[in-house]
Amino acid sequence: EPEVTQTPSHQVTQMGQEVILRCVPISNHLYFYWYRQILGQKVEFLVSFYNNEISEKSEIFDDQFSVERPDGSNFTLKIRSTKLEDSAMYFCASSEWGVAFFGQGTRLTVV
């Protein structure tokens, strides 16, 4: 069964450093998303991406965040200068049209 895959599963970084979280969406999907979940809290929308551009973003997705689809299979989230409060699980998701299917997440720990 096709699935969304994310790497790495766990990333530890120092405050102020840049991180890139990687995702391979399901191959025939057209819509791609990043969500995050701070420990013990609900899942929050960050950004959606369609037709090679951002279609929507939340207030959380400020100038330190960017997304890219560098080739036909990968979808990345870059955090330019990490802060302690960026520590969370980051989930990539993709959809063909309706249901969004989620990856297993990358746990980002900023120290």
Next chain:
Amino acid sequence: GESVGLHLPTLSVQEGDNSIINCAYSNSASDYFIWYKQESGKGPQFIIDIRSNMDKRQGQRVTVLLNKTVKHLSLQIAATQPGDSAVYFCAENVNAGGTSYGKLTFGQGTILTVHP
């Protein structure tokens, strides 16, 4: 110190019982709803979805009911099993012109614990 997170509603049931998990959604313009299951350390896993032009949809062992009048969604799990133990989230979506599919607003979640 700062609170770690939300105080989630919990539901404890015995194996074999039926479970009902409730969700109040916020946006009257939402037209698509999904239930997700999240096990510890994993991503949300799709269970069942329903569009706003329906009030009931059934899957395998699961039923979703939608009451748009009171903005309420419920998930019924028949013959609950220990493997159903997880956090269950409802999520809502407003399909604004087709580009917002997947922009989901999640509820706070309910912890379901199934005792053998």
